[in-house]
Amino acid sequence: MTTQNKNWDNSLWNKFQQGDNDALGELFQERFRELYFYGLKLVPVAELVKDTIQDLFTDLWSRKEKVKEIANINAYLMVSLRRELLRRASKIRTQTDLDEASSQYFTFSSEDFIIGSETELETRNKLVAGLRHLTSRQREVIVLRFKHEMEFKEIAQVMDLNVQSVRNLLFRALEKLREEMNVGDSVDKQDVGLVLFAFFKEKIKFS
Structure with a gap:
């Protein structure tokens, strides 16, 4: 991610913290493709990845009064997605498609x-x-x-x-x-x- 994009993300985050109700939605639109790509390579189950990203932003919205200042929103979102996605994947590990697909992650064809x-x-x-x-x-x-x-x-x-x-x-x-x-x-x-x-x-x- 370029410095310009990082600054834009941080700007949207600051607006969100200052009470701009539309800023988090803009941040979601800005970051979704990158988060989805990363998440899908981590756990190749599309619906699980999409749901986890959406829930991540929903949780941020519900905790907007309590969320602390974040110096690097890009890293924060990636860390949060990785942690939550792996946690959810471990809970449904008995599913055959997830077992087979996630034995080797970040694969490419x-x-x-x-x-x-x-x-x-x-x-x-x-x-x-x-x-x-x-x-x-x-x-x-x-x-x-x-x-x-x-x-x-x-x-x-x-x-x-x-x-x-x-x-x-x-x-x-x-x-x-x-x-x-x-x-x-x-x-x-x-x-x-x-x-x-x-x-x-x-x-x-x-x-």
Whole structure:
């Protein structure tokens, strides 16, 4: 998420705290797609994710007089969604579809990405194949960094890690991805990062 978008979200939150009844609705509209994408990769059950996001905002509305000041609304919403979604998922773990789907989260297929050329098709296929060889935590840190453009401190909040652990996790993920994509030594981790930014920001589909 760009600095401009973060500032806009924080502005809406401040308006909400100051009594603007429409501000929370605007924030919901602004953040829903990003939260839905993240939630669906975390627990791939669409209705559960949608209900959890809606309930998250409903709860904020009901507690508007008690909600404390939040320095980073983006990180707060992601942390809250992650915690509540995993809590709800654990309660219905006996359901077969959830059991099978959530054994490996943050999975991707070729159908997740829009392509426009043969070169992009080849890159997409290499990217998807490479992501499959990463751990779920490695895929999550990549999504938070390159899809949601979160800072290391924000990612640490969401994943309940310290900042250095986030850096180490991302370093290892990019190193592994570069190897799996069979990228030559002349291409460093930063270049792989540019590929991730391009595909996650411009070519990702929303279910």
